[in-house]
Amino acid sequence: xxxxxxxxxxxxxxxxxxxxxxxxxxxxxxxxxxxxxxxxxxxxxxxxxxxxxxxxxxxxxxxxxxxxxxxxxxxxxxxxxxxxxxxxxxxxxxxxx
Amino acid sequence: xxxxxxxxxxxxxxxxxxxxxxxxxxxxxxxxxxxxxxxxxxxxxxxxxxxxxxxxxxxxxxxxxxxxxxxxxxxxxxxxxxxxxxxxxxxxxxxxxxxxxxxxxxxxxxxxxxxxxxxxxxxxxxxxxxxxxxxxxxxxxxxxxxxxxxxxxxxxxxxxxxxxxxxxxxxxxxxxxxxxxxxxx
Numbered sequence: 001x002x003x004x005x006x007x008x009x010x011x012x013x014x015x016x017x018x019x020x021x022x023x024x025x026x027x028x029x030x031x032x033x034x035x036x037x038x039x040x041x042x043x044x045x046x047x048x049x050x051x052x053x054x055x056x057x058x059x060x061x062x063x064x065x066x067x068x069x070x071x072x073x074x075x076x077x078x079x080x081x082x083x084x085x086x087x088x089x090x091x092x093x094x095x096x097x
Numbered sequence: 098x099x100x101x102x103x104x105x106x107x108x109x110x111x112x113x114x115x116x117x118x119x120x121x122x123x124x125x126x127x128x129x130x131x132x133x134x135x136x137x138x139x140x141x142x143x144x145x146x147x148x149x150x151x152x153x154x155x156x157x158x159x160x161x162x163x164x165x166x167x168x169x170x171x172x173x174x175x176x177x178x179x180x181x182x183x184x185x186x187x188x189x190x191x192x193x194x195x196x197x198x199x200x201x202x203x204x205x206x207x208x209x210x211x212x213x214x215x216x217x218x219x220x221x222x223x224x225x226x227x228x229x230x231x232x233x234x235x236x237x238x239x240x241x242x243x244x245x246x247x248x249x250x251x252x253x254x255x256x257x258x259x260x261x262x263x264x265x266x267x268x269x270x271x272x273x274x275x276x277x278x279x280x281x282x
Contacts, residue, residue, distance in 0.1 A: 012106065019110035019114075020110055022111065023180055024180050025178060025184075028178070031117075035117070036110070088100045088103050091100040092104070
């Protein structure tokens with residue numbers, strides 16, 4: 001029996017956002033946008049979904065006079081991401097793609 | 098997405114953000130390398146032409162100028178995130194600064210010692226450890242050559258020419274920065 005892939009992470013943009021955040025302490029919106037190549041609108045929607053699921057936290061503030069949105073992966077998000085990667089590896093080792 | 102596409106996406110995104118962070122780290126190497134080269138050359142020339150080793154006190158201005166300058170450079174990139182490797186490299190060089198400054202104060206005001214040997218060894222060690230963290234053999238070897246080569250030379254030479262060891266160390270440090278910058282393009 002293969003583990004079920006987390007549907008929330010099984011989306012290209014959400015997975016890319018989680019991958020960016022898995023490798024950093026925290027990242028601001030513009031960095032994530034640059035790394036994922038997403039549009040601001042689409043990225044905002046996906047970040048909201050990840051926040052609602054408790055996978056990331058979002059902090060809104062200002063840097064100087066500019067508004068700044070900083071995202072950070074939560075322990076729950078890190079566990080989910082790790083479980084997703086482990087599941088993918090199981091699929092691949094079983095020859096399923 | 099298939100399983101292999103998902104894994105490829107994760108790997109690529111993780112690598113890209115790692116590159117962006119480490120590229121940002123190269124600025125520190127270049128800044129300190131250039132500063133070290135300029136300071137050591139200036140001190141060498143002043144010492145050589147005046148015959149006074151008192152010009153070595155200028156080393157205290159090195160950190161007084163370097164740290165505010167580094168602060169200005171990193172403030173420009175305040176949106177750039179950090180990761181564990183970037184932070185560890187930052188701590189290593191901050192500790193190098195603290196150790197060097199403290200030992201210099203002790204040597205100048207309290208217990209005389211071969212400062213050139215100690216500081217060049219610390220410089221080489223800090224560079225080699227940075228190389229280990231960056232998984233970069235040229236940096237590890239450069240650090241080893243600066244540290245061990247510099248320490249041995251500092252025991253053989255006893256003139257202002259010793260200052261030129263730091264010029265070499267500074268040049269290698271700046272080259273390290275350029276290597277990191279190009280490696281993580």
